[in-house]
Amino acid sequence: MHIADAVASWWFPAGVFVSIAVWVVWNVTAQPFEPYPTIMFAVISAVLATVAALQGPLILLSQRRSATRDRQRDEETLRVAMHSEIDVHRLEEKLDRLLARDAP
Numbered sequence: 001m002h003i004a005d006a007v008a009s010w011w012f013p014a015g016v017f018v019s020i021a022v023w024v025v026w027n028v029t030a031q032p033f034e035p036y037p038t039i040m041f042a043v044i045s046a047v048l049a050t051v052a053a054l055q056g057p058l059i060l061l062s063q064r065r066s067a068t069r070d071r072q073r074d075e076e077t078l079r080v081a082m083h084s085e086i087d088v089h090r091l092e093e094k095l096d097r098l099l100a101r102d103a104p
Contacts, residue, residue, distance in 0.1 A: 016051060020044065 027040050 020047075 023044070024040075
């Protein structure tokens with residue numbers, strides 16, 4: 001599985017949310033009460049900033065790959081359409097020759 005595929009799924013934000021919830025619950029229940037939990041907020045802020053910093057390039061990479069696949073598909077569609085158009089013109093010429101030969 002590619003990293004971009006994992007990040008672009010619904011499982012990634014759900015996993016991040018569950019991880020943060022577990023971390024917060026663990027810090028609230030296992031740690032002694034802090035009147036000013038600045039360290040906890042600083043760490044969670046750093047984690048979320050890192051996730052956001054990594055998601056941006058991954059999104060751009062997946063869009064670039066998608067654009068490359070779209071371009072290749074469009075080129076193939078154009079090639080098939082041109083081939084079909086040539087075949088239609090050949091059939092028209094044959095039909096014109098047949099009609100001209102059978103005309104009185």
